[in-house]
Amino acid sequence: MAEVLVYVDHVDGAVRKPTLELLTLARRIGEPVALALGAGAADTAAVLAEHGAVKVLTADAPEFTEYLVVPKVDALQAAYDAVSPAAVLVPSSAEGKEIAARLAVRIGSGIITDAIDLEAGDEGPVATQAAFAASFTTKSRVSKGTPVITVKPNSAPVEAAPAAGAVEALAVTFGALATGTKVVSRTPRESTGRPELTEAAIVVSGGRGVNGAENFHIIEELADSLGAAVGASRAAVDAGWYPHSNQVGQTGKSVSPQLYIASGISGAIQHRAGMQTSKTIVAINKDAEAPIFDLVDYGVVGDLFAVVPQLTEEIKARKG
């Protein structure tokens, strides 16, 4: 069976959920071979094996943290040369897309970004993409070279499929460009303890209607009652009420949870671009004409300062 190279997104050996989803998709088109880079790379092997990786290639070097993107492209290219895979799958993070794109040019292949589904086809893997703020669904293929495809979080179920997962060290030689962009310093983002926005099953977002940073606790309390991540519209972010890393939309994160709850958000096209593929959509807005109501499965026309706390209380009561 053809091998499919899967780029692993992990933090010190803890594999992030989108990579496990990639393994599910990879198994539809071949046998997954995983590539894990950096500190803790070998620690990823057990969980990758449990989810179908027949082999786990690992490499660590200071270059991966001290320089931007290119050292990882060099490593992915080394893995590509070693495996000669039928396809290369990479998680659709900002960095993942850049790594994938540079590899595609190097190996003379086409690239598809932000796939939301993947299946085997007669002429190679077929990717589903959401276009124009998710108002269209397209099916595309890479028609030249080895398909390089980046896949959005929440695009496939995580499934157990035990495989060998034999760890092999990968030899990587860095090219002249690898040290081109130096990472002078790095300030890690503080963890809130809430789920990762792009991976969360439930996202609760607030917009301009929240009317001040001091009111965002209403949104956070609802989120916590549901074990959800917190999102924000750009209007709320630009006003300085919530960090940019929580922005949902075209220039923020794109989310695709089981449930999306928008409070005090009008539903501008750029916001919809980041949440329209959510399974169930709920909105609370005092304006019955707000465009967000065109998308909802359930909408409440009302003041969020009354509706949201009551909802939170009710959820807590029901959960006991």
Added chain:
Amino acid sequence: MSLRIVVCVKYVPDATGDRHFADDLTVDRDDVDGLLSELDEYAVEQALQIADEADDAEITVLTVGPEDAKDALRKALSMGADKAIHVEDDDLHGTDVIGTSLVLAKAIEKAGYDLVITGMASTDGTMGVLPAILAERLGVPQVTLLSEVKVEDGTVTGRRDGDSASEQLEASLPAVVSVTDQSGEARYPSFKGIMAAKKKPVESWDLEELEIEADEVGLEGSWTAVDSAAQRPARTAGTIVKDEGEGGKALAEFLAGQKFI
């Protein structure tokens, strides 16, 4: 010495219009007004600010696109860029990102550059990969997704706010930089700027001038193929209730029914 800045700008269908695909599954450009991708305005703005700080700088805006794409160049010129290059050729219709990056890279090399600035992503394709590919093709550092950028003494520095960390980056020129919409509001063209833009030079180049073969670009030459495009079925009308004091409870009931609670 003069700092040569090339800003890549894309002409895109207006996101607030009714965007859709043409019969050949490329973007329909006839039914929706086009404009300079809003996210590329941030690139033009940063170029203007960098040029202001430099002793001597020249800003060239570059686009690959159909005839109407000149509108995007005019907008950038009216913001304050010095000159423009339009790569236009019938054979470009339907080019994918690998092809587009090839054309842009050749045009940038022909124009001459110390610094290339792009937006973070186009507002139509929204791939967000072109800047990284340009750096790969040009063989220069990529300093991408910056929310803050500075150029001094042949060095570019900037801040990249990523998923898990905020990074301070540094590279020597020549380099490719992309900037986010956090980098600073883009200025509106002034009346003076709009008048001045009319006199600024806009060069037109075709594929032959860039020594690119027709089969390296266009729909036929693409590295990717779109097999189908379907409008998402409109969401079935949801339940909308007016809050009369029990709206939160009713919503909880709905969520419980959907097994979210």
